Amino acid sequence: MSRRAHLPTLVLFAASLAFRLPPLLNARSTNSDAAVVGLQAMHVLSGELSPLLWGSGYQTSVDAFVAALFFVPLGPTPFALMLSALSLHVLASYLVFATVRRRVDPWLALLVTMPLVVSPSSVHTYALYPPRQASLTLALAAFWAIDAATFAKRDASGWKTRGWLFAGAGCATLAVSADPYPLLLLPLLALHALLVAWPAAEIAEATSQARLTRFTAVVLGATVGLLPFVLLHRFAGAKSGPMGLSLSMLAHHRKLLVEECLPWALSYKVYFARDVMDYRPWAPGWFRTVGMFGACFLGALVAFGLLVAPLRREIPSHVRRLGLVGALVFPIAIDAFLLSVMVMDHFSMRYLAVLTLLTPFAVTPAAWILGRRRFLLAFAPHLIASAIGGWVGYGPFVRGLVPVKETPELRDDYALLSMLQQRSILYATADYWASYRLTFLFRERVVVVPTNEAEDRRAGYRRGLEAQPIYAYVYDPGRSREDFASIEPALAAESESVEKLSAGRLTVFVVTRRARP
Template sequence: MLAGLWLLLVATLLFRLPALLNARGVHSDAAVVGLQARHMLQGEGSWFLWGAGYQGSFDALITALAFQVAGSSPLVLMLVPLAGHVLVEVLTFDILQKRVGAALGLVATLPVVFTPQAISAVVLYAPRQWSITCIFVGLWLLDGAAASERPLRRYALGALMGPLALYLDLYTLQLMPAFGIFALACCVDAWPGLAGGARRLAATVAGGAVGWLSLQWLRQHAGASASTTHLSLEPLERNARLLWDTCLPWVLGYGVYVPGHHLYPDRWEAPLPFALVQKVGAGLLVLGIIVGGLSLFFRRLPWGARRLGLLGAAVSGAAVGGFLVSSMPADMWSARYLAPIVWFAPFALAPAALWLRTRRFTWAMTPYVLSAAVGGWLSYGLYVDGPLPRLDARGVAQEEMEVARVLREKGVTAGGAHYWLAYRLTFLFEENPVLIPLEPAEDRYPPYREAFDRAKKVAFVFHPSEPRAQPEYLESFLRSIHARYERLEVAGFTVLIHTR
């Protein structure tokens, strides 16, 4: 067991080496977590993430603790969510090895080791991973509750993890139906008579109720924002096209998108032999998930494996169904709403693993794992050169630090950029200077805008990687009002310095 677990962990780190070596390529969403973590170390607290009342501040809190121990760096910021993913792998493997054996559990866990970009983006960049980890902690507690010395405590704590995950990120709302079904399924595991079953059920309901009531109180009294999503049949046709043409292929490994110098990556056209491997792998994975759902009716399999199959299939069904009728899917990045298919695939595959046994199951999993590994590696884009990671890409941030040097020499303490540059650069610049989004609606931390409004000299920073980067419009406006400004070209960035 330990040897297999170490193998999984080593593979996890090696597979994500390109991103780790280029950790300074942090994007603004993750940078906000790092910035808030720095402010927490200065005594500034908040129940929710800056500018996102639907996400708790737990990610910022544990990042602050990590910064306190290892320093405030982009690498540490990346290692925090990666640690949460590693815990997911450990818990998944532990659950599976108890239900299907260590060898089958090892193979079934591979889909969360070699992952497409929709999952890798969460694994490496805050702030979503720890909400997913919270769900897996709950599953682990519930699955092993019956065999533990204090089962009622585990049932209660396991159920409590569901509402806690909702506090961390409302993204986990789509997981709640399957989580609840699994919790009830664990209560009937080897039903110990009416009295024992009632106690299990009561402990589970009590844990979930305490968590839910605490969540409601917190959302009412701590400044949470309401979710804007709604479900209807109106976007069904549009979402179905987006699902079939773009997002589902990306998540299932038969569509690979390679990022370059722009915000939206290009689809990689795989050679025909490998394209066949991709399609076969995706088909076998989907078949395994379907078998997981149907296995509920095959009583020859152990109940522990069947309920795992039900869990994985229910999550996949909820992810696809929710995607089709939700108002949230908009573009290729909406593949993140389908990511639970992969996170829970190991559980869905448990019944198929028992049926096929180790050798046949390994062969059946090979096409998907291979296509996911190749696709996930290529999705690092400029961070890789064939089979090797690169160190000369923007992830090293040499250009960004040159911009910081120039701005400091010019006496600039605040500036503006489009969102995906603003907080990324503010984090890399260690808030000297601070940059705010050009659109006030995208502000995550009002004191930054206050600093911008007070500054006598401000800079506007543009880069071609941001598709809205059009400094000519701003420059034209500055000329029209006869403003004093200086235009600089610094390491691929365009900088307009305006003296008020």
């Protein structure tokens, strides 16, 4: 293969990293959910191993182990943590690209895969901030491996085909073992495996014995991939998690889906992060036009893959099959959203990330029919809207088209660390969304514990806080949810003394506890 043939792959990797430059430059503004993964990764490197993510009885620590691998050469930094998740997303993007490339030319395959490159905020929720990206990458690896069985070189024994089916089914259930979210994709993976293992009667290899052996390989692979799931739920502290379906919130979820989450996930509505926790609608008239055109064209391309392509016999069966499997994620994900007990507010758009992840599969039949130029005309409005939405969604990390090198808040964070160290304060408390982020940023030189004990992710931190005669209470106006006016009186009522200080935008109360009787 010539060097020129590899150029689309290089463009995919380079563009994937370049589009995420703003958050990479501002990785230290990470959130507490991601910071928990980073903190656990630090403890993994010190020999403290657990199959479960801190504070979770249903999410595994696989993302922490991946982060630990990046910490070895790069150190336990927010940049290394973000890069660990982004690398998994880029790998997933390549697997999608490689799957599509089996059917169309490399440059058209790159165009089809671009939604994963210039992706909206729903994808960035996982691609930049662990946990969860490892499980999504495993799920997309499952699609790639199952699909490889279709294109495996035929041998007399059929071992190559069965091997790919075994590997794909194993990755599918292993993804669910890592995190429950890929359960959403499991029916599609099962359908994909069934269509590959049980081909149409007119295909030469479709003998009863061949079908049976392929199906057996799928079942065996899925069983092996489920073993970690079974073992995990025997582990002390494991639980099923806040999952389930219910009709009780259908009206609320329908309104949220139609007005907020689906438009945001498909980039015909965008939220601008005015601050790290303050997202507001961004809706210039020209963007609404581009976004709606993009959504309409995307809907037509997906509908072609779902309803038209399966009936068009001039389209190769492997193209029709991939389009059907990809397009089916739209009704499945939307129905799951409407019934899920996890959906709360507009940030629940993250549960629709799979729409973007499988869009390349869904539109492959249309790309095959239209060819590169005509498909570009049809797909460009969605790609433009997605790129604008994803970029604007970076909020304080960008200024127009230019990435911000580092947000000013970081000076305040390190001023806080210096202040606390000068006073020999080792423990502090803050709202959850500030606490673990600061603890990771400070590499546990000062441990910041959530003000709400119910949000604890590591019990040892709170025991350390409670043992301190002097500690700090930190209020971050961009992340703290407490009523600022009530903090000082409440602390004064239960403490020996309270000293109010500031570190830039941060307000710090140095609290001396009353002597224990």
